[in-house]
Amino acid sequence: MARSLVAVLLLVALAHARHEKYEGHQLYSIWGPSQEIADLDAKLDILSAKAASASGQLEALLRLAPEEKEAWLQYFDTKNIGYKLMAENLADIFREEDVKIQKSKANAKRNGRSISWDTYYNAEEINEHLDELGRKYPDLVTVINPALSYEGRQIKYVRISTSRFEDLRKRVIIIDAAVHAREWVTTPVALYIIDQLVANIADNRLTEQLDWVIIPMANPDGYEYTINEDRLWRKTRSKAHEGAEECPGVDGNRNFDHHWGTRPESADPCSLIYEGPSAFSEPEIRVIRDVVNQHLDRAALYISLHSYGNMLLYAWGNNGTLPSNGLSLHLAGVQMATAIDKLKLDKAEHYIVGNAASVLYYSTGTSRDWTRAVGIPLTYTMELPGYEYLFVVPPEYIKQIVTESWAGIAEGARYVLSIYN
Structure with a gap:
């Protein structure tokens, strides 16, 4: 009992010190x-x-x-x-979040679970879970270690396929999460999608007729930095650009080669939307690029998970015009949003579906626009719910968000099947 009390007090002290910058x-x-x-x-x-x-x-x-x-x-x-x-006081919000996470993690361990849908995990724990799935479901799950992050962390992703990606008739769905480090709730959604496809599949067509690539932790350096140093860190942690000593990191969702370098505000290394010294300068973003290029001939749907706002946004974000398949983009988005809204909490807003520039504002270098430009028909930025907790989603809401988000993404997959099968 005494040791447990000491451990709790130590965690509280560390949390207090870590968040002092936001006092x-x-x-x-x-x-x-x-x-x-x-x-x-x-x-x-x-x-x-x-x-x-x-x-x-x-x-x-x-x-x-x-x-x-x-x-x-x-x-x-x-x-x-x-x-x-x-x-x-933002510091108080972060301290309360820390306490809730520690409690929910302790409960998960007592129940003998390696991972649960009511807490957040660090990059090492997430990678261990992916490896465990690869060992448990070798005929369905392949864990890929394509590259290291700037600071040397693994950027793992999984390929889910009943045919080991050898059936070239099957369309591919690509999903990434945690490009923005502080958007913690995106990774549980990606992990839950994997879980539903691998361990709890209710619609066999989603694996029999489709292949999936899911990147649950696209920015491990930034994510770990949010856990250990700065909860609000958004960018990568690279220092390969001029001015990096004072202002490290690049906004991963401004680093794609679509109208990159056309917005002056994104050229400032100290800006939160800094696009980097060149397109695809970040090893983390090159992983996403390479996955897309590898499966481009079969890729039909791409979703980048972000938080928060209850939105499904599509191209073009740089000028507000629509791609040639704008109607299909909107229709598929509405079907996904409708499936989500059927399961949403009463207090949650309905999902908005629309052109990113029209719904929000102009943006350049985004994954959503680049993936559409290189040829994936259906590409979206999916902004998850935050409720009254905004971007700091308490662990007790993770289960709700992953469940409703999966319903929407599954509906998007069915739309792909309706078009291509």
């Missing part, structure tokens, strides 16, 4: 003309954005440090940007 930082909801809100993306830590109720308006959640709050609130007043305080 007194506040969260604000702001709203106003879409372009004005979008222009703040390179200047402030905007944690999420969504379409506001008024036409042409955008609502965003941002963090303000104590020393910058007064100046920015005055700026919002002069620009007629509305704002509302959402959280008084």
Whole structure:
């Protein structure tokens, strides 16, 4: 008992120290003309954005440090940007999150589970789980170790196939998660998809007639950094660009070669949306690129999991126009959203389906646009729910989110079958 108490006290002390940098930082909801809100993306830590109720308006959640709050609130007043305080002290939110995670992990271990859907795991635990699935289901699951991250961590992914990817008639679905390090809830969704396809398949067509590639932890360096150092870290941890000592890391979802280098705000290494010194400069993003190129002749659906906002967004994000198959993109998105909404919590918003630039704001170098440009017909950014907890989703909501998200993705897979089979 004494040892357990000491361990708990040590964890509390470490959590307190780790989050001190966010002591007194506040969260604000702001709203106003879409372009004005979008222009703040390179200047402030905007944690999420969504379409506001008024036409042409955008609502965003941002963090303000104590020393910058007064100046920015005055700026919002002069620009007629509305704002509302959402959280008084971000450090307290993170400490509470830590306590919940430790409790839920302890419960999972007591129940003899290597992984559960009510807590978060680190990169090593996730990789061990993938290896375990590969050993347990060798005829269905192949674990691939394609490359190391900038800091030398494995970037594992799984291929799920009843025919070992040798049946060239089968279409391929590709899913990645945790490109943005702080968006923790995306990885459990990816792991749950694997679980449903491998251990709990209810619709055999999804594996008999389709092949899957799932990358649950696309940015392990950034993810581990959020666990151990900075909960709000978004980018990779690379230092291969000019200015990296002061501002390390690249926004992985601005590093794809689609209109890369065309937005000045993304050229600043200290910006949260820094696109990197070149397209595909990040080894983590090259893994996604190589997976797509390897299966491009058969790939039919690509989804990049992000958090949060209850949205399914499609191309083109750089100019607001639609791809030639815009109608199919919208129809498939609506079918996925409808399946999710059938299972959503009453307090959750309905999923929005639409063009990324029209629903949110212009963006360049995204995986969603690059995958559509190189030839995958159906490509989406899927923004998962956050409820009133915004981007810090408590462990007790993971089960709900993974369940409803799988329902939507399964529906997307069935749409692929309806088109190509």
